Amino acid sequence: MSNFIFSDHDTTTLAKTFGTPLYVISQDKIEQSINEITSALTAENIDHSINYAGKAFLNTAMCRIVKNAGINLDVVSEGELITALTSAFPPSRITFHGSNKTDREITLAINSSVGTITIDSLEEIPRVDRIAGELGKVQNVHLRLSPGVEAHTHEYITTGTLDSKFGIPLSQAIRGAIMCKEAANLSLTGIHCHIGSSITTMEPFAVAMEIMLDMFMQFRGMGIDLSELNLGGGFGVIYLPGDTRFDLRAYAKTLRQSIDKFFEKYPDEKVPKIIVEPGRFIISEAGITLYTIGTIKEIPEVKTYISVDGSLADNPRPALYQAEYHAIIANKFGEEPTRTVTVAGRACESDTLIRNISLPDPQRGDILAVMCTGAYNYSMASNYNRLPRPAVVLLKGDKAELMVRRETVEQVIQNDLTPSWLE
Ligand SMILES: Cc1ncc(COP(=O)(O)O)c(C=O)c1O
Known part of the structure; x- marks a missing residue:
C-alpha cells in the first residue's frame, strides 16, 4: 500500500495537516x-x-x-x-x-x-x-x-x-x-x-x-x-x-x-x-480536491454510495454540466479496485460527484483524491447548506502553504441580519 503523491507531496499528509475537504493547487x-x-x-x-x-x-x-x-x-x-x-x-x-x-x-x-x-x-x-x-x-x-x-x-x-x-x-x-x-x-x-x-x-x-x-x-x-x-x-x-x-x-x-x-x-x-x-x-490539471470518506451505504442489488465531506457546494460542475471526474483513494494508491461505487456529496440534493467508479475497498476515513479540479471548482463554489468553503493549499517544490483560508461557519453567517420586526 502506498500513498498518492501529487506534485511531490504526499496527499494524505496534506489532508492531515490542512483538513478536508481541501483544494490542492500545484x-x-x-x-x-x-x-x-x-x-x-x-x-x-x-x-x-x-x-x-x-x-x-x-x-x-x-x-x-x-x-x-x-x-x-x-x-x-x-x-x-x-x-x-x-x-x-x-x-x-x-x-x-x-x-x-x-x-x-x-x-x-x-x-x-x-x-x-x-x-x-x-x-x-x-x-x-x-x-x-x-x-x-x-x-x-x-x-x-x-x-x-x-x-x-x-x-x-x-x-x-x-x-x-x-x-x-x-x-x-x-x-x-x-x-x-x-x-x-x-x-x-x-x-x-x-x-x-x-x-x-x-x-x-x-x-x-x-x-x-x-x-x-x-x-x-x-x-x-x-x-x-x-x-x-x-x-x-x-x-x-x-x-x-x-x-x-x-x-x-x-x-x-x-x-x-x-x-x-x-x-x-x-x-x-x-x-x-x-x-x-x-x-485544471494543477488542482485536485481531497475529501474524507464518511457514510457508506450499500443498497442491495442497486448500488453502493460512498459519501464524502464535500459536495456540489465545492464542485458544482457534475450537477451543472454532468461533468465527469476521476478519483483515487489516496491512502490505497496502486491497489486493485474491488468495488464499483457512486461518490455522493454531503449536500441535501441528488449530489452525485462521480457515478460508477471502481475503487480499492473504500472505507470510512479513507482520503479520496478527485483529479483535475483546479478550474471552475473553487471559483464556482457556494455555501449551499451553509457549508463553509474549503481551504486552498498551494504547493511549490517541497513547500505547502495555504493560499486561501478555510471559511468558518461564523463567516458564512456574518452578513445575516434580523429585520426589526423579528427582534
Ligand atoms: C471570454 C472567455 N475567455 C476565456 C474563457 C476561458 O475558457 P477556458 O477556461 O475553457 O479556457 C472563457 C470561459 O468561459 C470565456 O468566456
Missing part, C-alpha cells in the same frame, strides 16, 4: 502549462501573448503566480479586478471582460488604467466612451464578436445566427467598428472571440480564425489601426483516463497555416498579434 504544474503554451506558439513563430482567464480560479496568490509567469490576466467583474489590483498585478496587463458590465465596473476599470476593455455589445460602446470621456482618458478596447462558430467537446457548429448572450453578431460588427471609430475616447485595438470550452479538435479554431481574420481586414480597410486578434480560450484537458489533451502544437500549426494562407492576399499588411485566453488549460 504552482509547478501551472507554470508548466503556461510554458507549454508559450513554447508551442513560439515554435510556430507566432507573435502572441497569453491572457489567463481568471474566472477559472482566482485569488491574490494566483494573481502573483500569473504576474510572475509574465502573462496577462482577463477579469470579468469588480471582484476579480480588485483581487488583481490588491495583488499589485500591473493594470496595463489586465483585460476587462463581461457581457453586462455596470457603469461602476467600467469606471473602476478605466480609473485603474486596465490595458483593454473588451466590449461585448453595441450598447456598451457609448457607455465606455462616455465614462472614459468623463475621466479624461482614451481607453483601448476590443470588440468581442460572435463568429457563429460554436465548439463543443467533440463537435462544432457554424451558423449565421448563433443564439448567444456573448459578443456582437457578425452582422453588427461593422456598425460596432464605425461606432468605435467615431467615439472620441475609445481606441479600437483589436477584436476578440471565444468559441467554447473543453475543445479538443482544431477545425473549429481554423474556421473561427478565417472568419476573424476576414473581419480584422475589413476593420483595417475602414482605416482602423487594429493590431490584436484575441481567439479566446477553450483548450481541453484530461478529466478522465482516456481523455485527449489539447494538442497545443497542432493548435499553433493551425494558427500558423491560417495566418499564412490569409496573408498571402495581403503581403504588405502587418499580421496581428495573437492573444489566447485559456483558463482551464492552465489551472
Whole structure:
C-alpha cells in the first residue's frame, strides 16, 4: 500500500495537516502549462501573448503566480479586478471582460488604467466612451464578436445566427467598428472571440480564425489601426483516463497555416498579434480536491454510495454540466479496485460527484483524491447548506502553504441580519 503523491507531496499528509475537504493547487504544474503554451506558439513563430482567464480560479496568490509567469490576466467583474489590483498585478496587463458590465465596473476599470476593455455589445460602446470621456482618458478596447462558430467537446457548429448572450453578431460588427471609430475616447485595438470550452479538435479554431481574420481586414480597410486578434480560450484537458489533451502544437500549426494562407492576399499588411485566453488549460490539471470518506451505504442489488465531506457546494460542475471526474483513494494508491461505487456529496440534493467508479475497498476515513479540479471548482463554489468553503493549499517544490483560508461557519453567517420586526 502506498500513498498518492501529487506534485511531490504526499496527499494524505496534506489532508492531515490542512483538513478536508481541501483544494490542492500545484504552482509547478501551472507554470508548466503556461510554458507549454508559450513554447508551442513560439515554435510556430507566432507573435502572441497569453491572457489567463481568471474566472477559472482566482485569488491574490494566483494573481502573483500569473504576474510572475509574465502573462496577462482577463477579469470579468469588480471582484476579480480588485483581487488583481490588491495583488499589485500591473493594470496595463489586465483585460476587462463581461457581457453586462455596470457603469461602476467600467469606471473602476478605466480609473485603474486596465490595458483593454473588451466590449461585448453595441450598447456598451457609448457607455465606455462616455465614462472614459468623463475621466479624461482614451481607453483601448476590443470588440468581442460572435463568429457563429460554436465548439463543443467533440463537435462544432457554424451558423449565421448563433443564439448567444456573448459578443456582437457578425452582422453588427461593422456598425460596432464605425461606432468605435467615431467615439472620441475609445481606441479600437483589436477584436476578440471565444468559441467554447473543453475543445479538443482544431477545425473549429481554423474556421473561427478565417472568419476573424476576414473581419480584422475589413476593420483595417475602414482605416482602423487594429493590431490584436484575441481567439479566446477553450483548450481541453484530461478529466478522465482516456481523455485527449489539447494538442497545443497542432493548435499553433493551425494558427500558423491560417495566418499564412490569409496573408498571402495581403503581403504588405502587418499580421496581428495573437492573444489566447485559456483558463482551464492552465489551472485544471494543477488542482485536485481531497475529501474524507464518511457514510457508506450499500443498497442491495442497486448500488453502493460512498459519501464524502464535500459536495456540489465545492464542485458544482457534475450537477451543472454532468461533468465527469476521476478519483483515487489516496491512502490505497496502486491497489486493485474491488468495488464499483457512486461518490455522493454531503449536500441535501441528488449530489452525485462521480457515478460508477471502481475503487480499492473504500472505507470510512479513507482520503479520496478527485483529479483535475483546479478550474471552475473553487471559483464556482457556494455555501449551499451553509457549508463553509474549503481551504486552498498551494504547493511549490517541497513547500505547502495555504493560499486561501478555510471559511468558518461564523463567516458564512456574518452578513445575516434580523429585520426589526423579528427582534
Ligand atoms: C471570454 C472567455 N475567455 C476565456 C474563457 C476561458 O475558457 P477556458 O477556461 O475553457 O479556457 C472563457 C470561459 O468561459 C470565456 O468566456
